[in-house]
Amino acid sequence: MYFTKMKNKYYSQNARIIQYLKFFYLLIISQNTSEEKLTAHRSFQSGFLSNHTIDDYYNSSLDATTKTKYFFHSCMDQTKIRERGSAPLLQLLEELGGWPILGNDWKESEFDIVWLMAQLRLFNNDILVSEWVGPDLKNSEEYIIHIDQTTLGLPSREYFTNPHNYKYIEAYRTFIVTVATLLGASKDTVYEDTDDLIKFETRIAEIMTSHEDRKHLERIYLRTTIGALAHYFPQLDWIRYFSMVLGKTMTLEDPIACFCTAYLHRLVDLLSNTDPRIVANYLLWRFIRHRTNNLDERFLLAKQRFYYILFGKEKPPTRWQFCIQQTNANMGMALGKLFVEKYFDEQSKKDTLEMTIQLQEAFQEILSENTWIDPSTKDYALMKLKNIDLKIGYPDFITNVTELNRRYIDVEIHPDYFFENTLSILKHLTRYEQRKVGKEANRTLWGTSPAIVNAYYSRNKNQIMFPAGILQPPFYHKHFPKALNFGGIGVVIGHEITHGFDDKGRLFDQNGNLDYWWKEPSVLEFHTRAQCMIDQYGAYMLPEVNARVNGYLTQGENIADNGGLKQSFRAYQRWLKNHPDADETLPGINLTGRQLFFLNFAQIWCGIQRPESAKTRLQTAVHSPGIFRVLGTLSNSLYFAEEYNCPAESPMNPAFKCILW
Known part of the structure; x- marks a missing residue:
């Protein structure tokens, strides 16, 4: 993706910021025993057990920094996470139509690929097609929809297409099998389903355009409309997809910037010739893979074994470091407020x-x-x-309590439910993006949180950004x-x-x-x-x-x-x-x-x-x-x-x- 996802250039220095983030550990672990917290806790817990959602019970009246502390608490409470096990994920998978790999009761006749892709995108996942809202490349004052070819479950397409990377494929297969088994998959079928899933992802990698063939940005950029997309790729209901993803009824005339026409041609052909069960298994696996971060030690250990083969990481970060990273990734502006007040x-x-x-x-x-x-x-x-x-x-708004609280007004956070808290933030990110559609681009927005050791240049804004974290x-x-x-x-x-x-x-x-x-x-x-x-x-x-x-x-x-x-x-x-x-x-x-x-x-x-x-x-x-x-x-x-x-x-x-x- 262009201009919206930026790589960390100064990763080797991020260890330094951990020393500063110890401050947050000490700050956030201090318990808030206010009546507001206790009341919210009781109502939320009773609501979850009776199959209601967070939104039914838990209000958004907490200030942003309190939500940040609650999020951290929910991550640190490993006893609660262990007690709940895989139940939160299994419940969500059921709502998403079920993961076929877990049993034989999945019904192909009920599988709706457009609906499932849209639901996963509402949780800020890009699978099969990457989609985002940002300034148009040739009119940076206008927000429009962008689509590009997908990301993959391994770092690049070469991991799937180069035979020399066989050991990484094997580690990936073991990771999938382990997670699926922990969630209840039968050992009689899990290996066959996993093999089919990986073969499908390998086919996706093969139809992706290589980095070298994408080197001329001006040649792969195409401003078109949803109607044209629907005309050339009618196998997918694009109007319905974008309407669900963007939370409003889209029209055939709505503009879209496409960077992947060749990929889309090959993708719709691949989907037409692939068993829907395999497609469903793959879509949900890519979602599940990221949710292992929010589950108990069994799932984190499976991920760690995979990362050891892939990156050589011998052990995961300590729990408090992991939770600080999760908090900064999910509540970065609110955490950034605490950081700049203390250290900037x-x-x-x-x-x-x-x-x-x-x-x-x-x-x-x-x-x-x-x-x-x-x-x-x-x-x-x-x-x-x-x-x-x-x-x-840092952006000025984080020092304004009212503005900062407004930024996270729709985020529902409870100190005991790490899994649901993360989902709430993912849905918040999608809603934040939805509000941009059809509006004039806001050049004052920051694309990163302050407590980051990095610096950025945005081509589409002609803007340089130096977060507080690198000024050390x-x-x-x-x-x-x-x-x-x-x-x-x-x-x-x-x-x-x-x-x-x-x-x-x-x-x-x-x-x-x-x-x-x-x-x-x-x-x-x-x-x-x-x-x-x-x-x-x-x-x-x-x-x-x-x-x-x-x-x-x-x-x-x-x-x-x-x-x-x-x-x-x-x-x-x-x-x-x-x-x-x-x-x-x-x-x-x-x-x-x-x-x-x-x-x-x-x-x-x-x-x-x-x-x-x-x-x-x-x-x-x-x-x-x-x-x-x-x-x-x-x-x-x-x-x-x-x-x-x-x-x-x-x-x-x-x-x-x-x-x-």
Whole structure:
């Protein structure tokens, strides 16, 4: 999916934020014994036992932070989760028509694929087809429906299509069988059903368009209507599907952005030739797989065994860490309020803003020096640069109790029912998206919670976002020498600025619209320089797994790394010129400020990864491994070679360097 789902670039630093999140553990475990809680508890419990829903009994009058604490409590109460076992999931599966793999009473005549797909989407699941509401690529002021090809139960389509990944398929099969057996499936039939399910998912993987074939975004984007979709793919009732998903009656004229016409052609043919029982098993499995997080230790152990094969994770996080992660993922804005109140220094916001202005000036300087770009394209690039929208720290609404409470007004949370609490939030996310349909796009919205170690650039908004969580060591500290801050958060700022001008970002104008504003000679020169980086990084071999980096898959991030380093170093040099008396040294380290700049850049990518995780990332991640983010970028830097006196034509100072921005 484009523009709405963003990968975590700074995952290696998230361990740092765990130290801060311990605060939440201590804060949230303090019990609230108010009469409001006790009354809600009794009514909710009696309602659940008599087969009523949360909405029948539990009101939404609690404030958002109290709901956050209740959510955390429900996750931490393993005794209650253990007592309830698989009952909450089994009850929900029954309401969804039953999971065929669990018994022989499933009736094919009652299977309604459109209804089931829609119900699962209402729980924020994308299965068979990914669907979301967001700004149109060619009119970023308008929210419209988007659809794309699906995600899979393994990290990428290659896990299903490459015979060398057989062990991952076997681990996946064991995971499905174990979960199904825990839910009551018969051992006489569970293996056959699971084999059929995996064969079907393998067929889905085979009909998906490869990453390489999707590289030209402007070619796969198609603005059409629901009516046209219904005309070309009549096997699915699209009007009914979108009406259920979006909570309103849709019409044939409603616009839709489609990125997967070739996939849809093959999908409807596959569905027409697949036993409905297999399709139903697959749809519900993809939903069940994520709900194992909300069940007892038996299901978490099954997932852990699967993740050990897939990622090399030897043990799961401690329960409190798991519950903090779940709380941040589900109640991120409310939890973010607590985080910024305790840990966010407004000085960091001011410093980041000042550094961003300095980085933009450095990029403007680099842009003016580049001789390979024609004057017209330069003018448009400068206009886009000056029009970048900056978001730092957190959205203002989280400090306003009324506004924050309104954000979660439809979320029903009870301190004892972790499973239902998660479902309530999933339905809330869907309703939040439903309200956007047909409205003008809101550029002030934040796409992430504050307590996240990450930074983002949105092509469709021409917007940069720096959550509060990343404005901490080793990226930034107000008492650091400027060398460390420019080598840390400064490079991150430059990285995000450069994303506006990488292989995909350059396709969008200053307003976030897909627009062809480059002159052809400059496009050809861009591709030549980008190919240099594709070849450079594609030659790197990760020795732990004896596999090469995918230079094409990682090109956008490699372009951003190289551009960000150059911009930030130039900005730092200018700062030094304006502060000649600044002490830019560190005690006990015999390095200049300029050398410390590059040292901290390398420091932020220090990390250890397991071989299994490294192998997975090489196949799926858009970022190069940390070691090559350092070596590749620094070996292209004339400034680094000069400051560290690297011999000419040495590995870190090759005669030919790949330089784009």
